[in-house]
Amino acid sequence: MKNFFLLLNFIFLPLIMMADNGLPVKPRILVFSKTAGFRHSSIPTGKAAILKLGKEHNFDVDTTENAAVFNEKTLKKYAAVVFLQTTGNILNDQQKASFEKYIKSGGGFAGIHAATDTEYEWPWYGKLVGAYFVSHPAQQVATLNVTDRSHRSTKHLPAIWERKDEWYNFKNIGDDLKVLITIDENSYKGGINGAVHPMAWYHEYDGGRAWYTELGHTEESYTDPNYLEHLLGGIQYAISGN
Template identity: 30%
Template sequence: MKKIVKIILWSLFGSLLLFGTALGIFFYKITNGFPVTYETEKPVIQFPQNQPAILVFSKATAFRHRESIAASLPVFTQMAQRNGWFVYQTEEGGVFNPEQLQQFKAVIFNNSTGRVLNEEQEQALSHYVEAGGALLGIHGAGDNSHHWPWYETNLLGTRFSHHPINPQFQKTEVHIEPAVDTILTQQLPASWVHEDEWYVFLDQPKGARVMSYINGDKINANGNMLWMKNKNFGMGSYHPVAWYRAVDQGKTFYTSMGHSQEVWQDANFVRLVENALQWSMK
């Protein structure tokens, strides 16, 4: 009998240990990503003449928003068809070289998380933007897994803290700032109801102009979970969810919306992203 009890206890201990290890690895991956191989081979790309080119980059080495990425790709293809754009979709970082980057009017970090580029590729992207290119980030592109100061300063201007846990997804009204560039606001209502995983940042984005916001007092922003404490705060009644800025001769745009596949069925969210692309190529 004692032997059976010991076996049960040791089995329980082993299961708890495995669960704890897996959970620890999961949270480490979310925050830091895992060591990754950086692709350096230049892809072969046939750029059509007289079509603005857009690079949609969906590589993720930290948390992967798998369903949102999969749902977004045909939407970007549809945008390209409507606007006469050429879209190149990839998860290979080899395209981040000066020669090929200069062929693109805009680069989208499409829920791209973690360290996805090596230092040479990061430098190529920062020089591309500063020389007149455009970088757009969607949702996971703004979490705290990137560990790249230029990126955090020039795309975000703030730092990710957490997202709500219970409930993780919440509906609330997205409001459009009326005084922003009209290209960004065209065909958008003054407000609409949207459901998403609402990112909470440590402060307002510095040096940026806010395009849209929610009332953060109308969501439950509590992010406390297990040993993750002191994350039961939000950003207050003025909680930006999309903003943009000039970076030397170039531009950046970021929206914290875009977690799930359902957002790509929201016509207003799709219009917001499409407007941002049109603005970036103006």
């Protein structure tokens, strides 16, 4: 028994000392990519890219498509939850309640591309992610306007950013969103949101933080340095303060 308590001290004392000294504890995030609708071929590439970002920028990454992890005990381990290309109805009522409690307790959320094509019948989630997907034209090159270059996810980007991706049209766009990037509908065919067509945004919501980027449909996105820095900044914002 004495040796058992010595072992516990050996394991936990360094962590206690780190907290007492104000040293940062390495954050851990959950990347969730369950799909109940369209499944993006870029999901494996996206997972690999976020795992690599974690190794390079000092945060741990768990990946799963098992919705059972959405319980209060498990979610407490994570500084942020990333919905990577999720689609459809992916959580049951108990799992939804646990995720709501997680955000209300100060948790962070980052949504990537099809995260807005998720849980249309869950109004709380719609407000968290900021909008719902309604349609998209064919993939094509378009001009993005980086309207806020002070945020950690956009400060590295040019004011005008041209790239090829799949461009979503949205409905139920939140009026509290802090828009980071808009798309110029005159630069491509198929936009329906008008002069202010948001593509990336963030906001504080119901006690937590949420960041979303529409960008990231293509596999090529996850080898694009500008996009990866954009994604990293969004994840870091979701982690911050938790």
